[in-house]
Amino acid sequence: MRVFSICLLGLLSTSLWASRNGDLREHTQAATSIVMGDVAESRSYYGSDGEIYTDVSVRVSATLKERSRKNAGFRTFTVKGGSVGDTRVMFTDSPSFEADESVVVFLQGDQASEKYSIRGGWVPELGERASQLLGKIQQHLADADEPIVEMERQRAHDFLQEAAATPPAPDAACFALIGPKWTGSMATYKIGTTIPATWKTSLDAASASWGRAGTAFNFKADAASTNEFLLGTVSGASTLASTRIEYDSTNRMRRFTMTFNSAVQWSPTGEAGKFDLENVTAHELGHALGLNHPTVAACGEQTMWASAGAGETKKRTLEAGDKAGAVALYAAVSGTPGTTPGTTPPPPPPVPTAVAPGFATAYLYPAPRAASPFTIWLVGTGFDPATAQVVFTGPGCATPCVVTPRDKSTTILSAETTLNLRGTYTVAIRNRATGALSPAKSFPVQ
Numbered sequence: 001m002r003v004f005s006i007c008l009l010g011l012l013s014t015s016l017w018a019s020r021n022g023d024l025r026e027h028t029q030a031a032t033s034i035v036m037g038d039v040a041e042s043r044s045y046y047g048s049d050g051e052i053y054t055d056v057s058v059r060v061s062a063t064l065k066e067r068s069r070k071n072a073g074f075r076t077f078t079v080k081g082g083s084v085g086d087t088r089v090m091f092t093d094s095p096s097f098e099a100d101e102s103v104v105v106f107l108q109g110d111q112a113s114e115k116y117s118i119r120g121g122w123v124p125e126l127g128e129r130a131s132q133l134l135g136k137i138q139q140h141l142a143d144a145d146e147p148i149v150e151m152e153r154q155r156a157h158d159f160l161q162e163a164a165a166t167p168p169a170p171d172a173a174c175f176a177l178i179g180p181k182w183t184g185s186m187a188t189y190k191i192g193t194t195i196p197a198t199w200k201t202s203l204d205a206a207s208a209s210w211g212r213a214g215t216a217f218n219f220k221a222d223a224a225s226t227n228e229f230l231l232g233t234v235s236g237a238s239t240l241a242s243t244r245i246e247y248d249s250t251n252r253m254r255r256f257t258m259t260f261n262s263a264v265q266w267s268p269t270g271e272a273g274k275f276d277l278e279n280v281t282a283h284e285l286g287h288a289l290g291l292n293h294p295t296v297a298a299c300g301e302q303t304m305w306a307s308a309g310a311g312e313t314k315k316r317t318l319e320a321g322d323k324a325g326a327v328a329l330y331a332a333v334s335g336t337p338g339t340t341p342g343t344t345p346p347p348p349p350p351v352p353t354a355v356a357p358g359f360a361t362a363y364l365y366p367a368p369r370a371a372s373p374f375t376i377w378l379v380g381t382g383f384d385p386a387t388a389q390v391v392f393t394g395p396g397c398a399t400p401c402v403v404t405p406r407d408k409s410t411t412i413l414s415a416e417t418t419l420n421l422r423g424t425y426t427v428a429i430r431n432r433a434t435g436a437l438s439p440a441k442s443f444p445v446q
Contacts, residue, residue, distance in 0.1 A: 024137070027106045028144075029143075031106040031107060032107060032108055033065060035058060035062070035063050035104070036060070036063075037103065039056060039057070039059075039099055039100060042057070042097050043055045044084050045084065052082045054078065054096070054097070055076065055077075056079060058075045060072065064137055067146075075105070075107065078110070078111070083249075090244070092243045093242040095112055097115070102119070103115055104118065104130075104133065104134075116130075124295065125293075127295035128407065130160050131375075132412050135379065135414065138363060173325075174302050174319070174324065175294055176304075176325070177328065177329065180245065180290060181252075181253060181290040181329045181330070182253045183252050185216040187253070187288070188219070188220050188221070189228065190222060191221070191229050192229055195229050204221060206279075206282040207219035207281075209285075212318065214327055214333060217329075217330040228257050228258070229281075230257065233262060239261055240261055240264055240275055241259060242258075243256055243258045244257045253288075253290070275311075276311070280308060280315070282303050282316055283304060290329045291325045292304070302322050303315040304321070357431055358382050359439050360379050360380045361378075362378050363376070365377075368443065368444070370421055373417070374417070374418075375414055375416050376427065377412065378390065379411065380412075388408060388413055388429055390402070390404075390415045390417075392417070392427050393425065394424060395423035395424075396421035397419070419445050423444070424442055424445075426443075427440060428441070
């Protein structure tokens with residue numbers, strides 16, 4: 001089953017764009033260029049169609065992939081949305097950029113198809129270190145037989161070394177805010193003429209779910225509303241729906257327009273192989289009232305979690321983190337489901353028990369030399385971030401050398417170590433000291 005990521009809002013003030021159109025592998029292999037650097041300049045303006053656009057210039061520190069042009073010190077491209085006067089516009093299918101922000105940008109020609117922020121050595125959209133993202137990109141490029149040029153890999157490594165690797169505070173309550181919100185307790189919507197009549201029940205049901213979040217805020221159907229549901233073309237074949245949100249300089253929401261991708265197969269009943277209308281609409285309306293995606297893995301059951309699969313219906317019903325986020329934005333109402341005033345937001349769901357690890361690939365940098373430190377990135381499945389261990393055997397590890405990973409996720413680990421003797425070593429992963437070892441990979445130490 002193919003899994004799509006649902007839209008994430010990009011803000012001019014906090015640059016919260018993340019992967020939604022397909023997955024990282026698809027973006028890596030489809031991009032004509034992938035660059036890492038700092039935003040040097042951005043300029044917003046009204047286009048001839050009356051929409052706001054922004055021209056962005058990135059000062060390139062490393063080029064991870066280059067297919068369409070020669071290396072250049074700057075890359076300039078245009079994105080939808082921006083800020084002109086008192087008007088702010090964001091699109092869920094277009095990234096945004098702020099001055100001096102460190103970024104990894106995926107380009108198709110002169111268009112940015114994907115972007116990740118780097119803050120303090122971390123990627124806040126993914127809740128992981130930037131070195132982990134770099135390791136994943138490197139793997140996907142190697143799989144496509146387009147390895148990163150060694151000099152550019154060193155430049156990327158040097159660029160990331162300059163950032164202090166301090167993790168951001170986790171969104172432990174399983175919600176995140178995007179900034180703007182409605183000033184009243186209600187936002188209306190109308191169902192546009194491009195929407196099939198059979199969709200109304202699903203759209204209304206998704207709207208009603210937010211009225212049960214434990215706050216006074218709700219969505220209400222109104223044929224005269226300036227907020228609208230539409231069916232049409234969106235950027236990116238894998239984008240399920242794109243929501244345009246307009247607000248002012250004081251973060252007051254003005255209006256939203258939600259466009260469902262007409263190229264996607266939709267269903268009101270959660271049919272296998274099709275995307276459920278109520279499921280996706282409930283998620284998108286969470287953005288429209290001011291919520292972003294949580295990034296902690298334990299929050300994967302929330303309606304505002306970033307990805308959705310065909311046939312999925314679980315986002316129809318709000319979870320504890322979704323309700324806590326709504327309460328953080330709008331006044332709580334006692335006697336209704338959700339959090340009451342003055343209470344602590346509900347804790348996240350328990351982290352699932354780690355499964356036996358599977359080990360696919362290892363990357364080492366620099367090339368290991370005896371008595372010299374190096375970093376190893378390990379890619380696979382079923383890693384338990386809380387208990388995973390990296391286990392080396394070889395001439396300098398007659399008794400296995402066990403290292404605690406520095407970067408930890410369920411699919412990628414990295415560790416720094418030093419092996420004192422030359423020869424051939426193996427590396428494997430286990431969850432907990434008593435866990436079974438994954439298949440091992442061998443590598444030389446010079």
